[in-house]
Amino acid sequence: TTARISETDKKSSVSFNDIAGLKEAKVEVMEVVDFLKNPETYTKLGAKIPKGVMLVGPPGTGKTLMARAVAGEAQVPFFSLSGSEFVEMFVGVGASRVRDLFKRAKEKAPSIIFIDEIDAVGRSRGKVNAFQTNDERESTLNQLLTELDGFGPNTGVIVLAATNRPDILDKALLRPGRFDRHIYLELPNKHEREEIFKVHMRNLVLGEDVAIDILATLSPGFSGADIANICNEAALIAARKKTEAIMQEDFLEARDRVVGGLERKSKIISPKE
Numbered sequence: 001t002t003a004r005i006s007e008t009d010k011k012s013s014v015s016f017n018d019i020a021g022l023k024e025a026k027v028e029v030m031e032v033v034d035f036l037k038n039p040e041t042y043t044k045l046g047a048k049i050p051k052g053v054m055l056v057g058p059p060g061t062g063k064t065l066m067a068r069a070v071a072g073e074a075q076v077p078f079f080s081l082s083g084s085e086f087v088e089m090f091v092g093v094g095a096s097r098v099r100d101l102f103k104r105a106k107e108k109a110p111s112i113i114f115i116d117e118i119d120a121v122g123r124s125r126g127k128v129n130a131f132q133t134n135d136e137r138e139s140t141l142n143q144l145l146t147e148l149d150g151f152g153p154n155t156g157v158i159v160l161a162a163t164n165r166p167d168i169l170d171k172a173l174l175r176p177g178r179f180d181r182h183i184y185l186e187l188p189n190k191h192e193r194e195e196i197f198k199v200h201m202r203n204l205v206l207g208e209d210v211a212i213d214i215l216a217t218l219s220p221g222f223s224g225a226d227i228a229n230i231c232n233e234a235a236l237i238a239a240r241k242k243t244e245a246i247m248q249e250d251f252l253e254a255r256d257r258v259v260g261g262l263e264r265k266s267k268i269i270s271p272k273e
């Protein structure tokens, strides 16, 4: 496997408008946008701008979306890498990817580095799966720590990382000057689910009988990603029927399919846990 380092152009199209709910997380993330846009406000008073921010929350709650929105709102380049891509890599490759990523981000500063699934590289040392050697993961993690320590606090690069397993992270990652800020993203409540449905229905052709509050009531425990999935699935169901608009029954059918998918997933996952 080769890790992809992707860079979006200056006009990352995601904005805070695309994120529903998550009010408190948004307020905290807006501060990061301000660090990138107006660093002098902080540096002229002698403040050190934080380098690393950890986005913590269950799968599908919008961590990646939030990171992209920071880049979009601040109008800075976005470099991203996923921790899980390192797992199957040859020794030495992970570390050099990390080095390369930081180098490119520094050249383009102000910029954002986003490391998704950081727990895949950053899980605490010693807790390894018996079938896997941990050399590669460890050298990648060490390189990441070296890079984080190696650049000054006011170089204009902010590293955002995402995890749904903060409990297994190596404590070295969380020390002051590294990922010392945490922003929590929770699963949406009913009102927030309504808001997420509205965001994902913006571009859909809706029938008159679509009742968002009922859909939100019928989707307890669903993440933003699940809701996005329902909306798209409903559109596909309606399209197959060759109708003019997507009706409530299409959303209900889509919801049942997503529930079915979630149940299958949890059956596969739970024996391991």
Ligand code: ATP
Binding pocket: 018, 019, 020, 021, 022, 057, 058, 059, 060, 061, 062, 063, 064, 065, 066, 116, 162, 164, 196, 199, 223, 224, 225, 226, 228
């Ligand atoms: P994972 O932990 O599985 O990587 P994540 O927390 O990074 O998930 P995202 O990839 O950001 O989640 O979310 C997936 C998709 O779900 C988004 O692209 C978006 O369409 C939708 N979504 C998630 N949360 C929200 C939200 N709060 N508002 C609107 N859409 C959302």
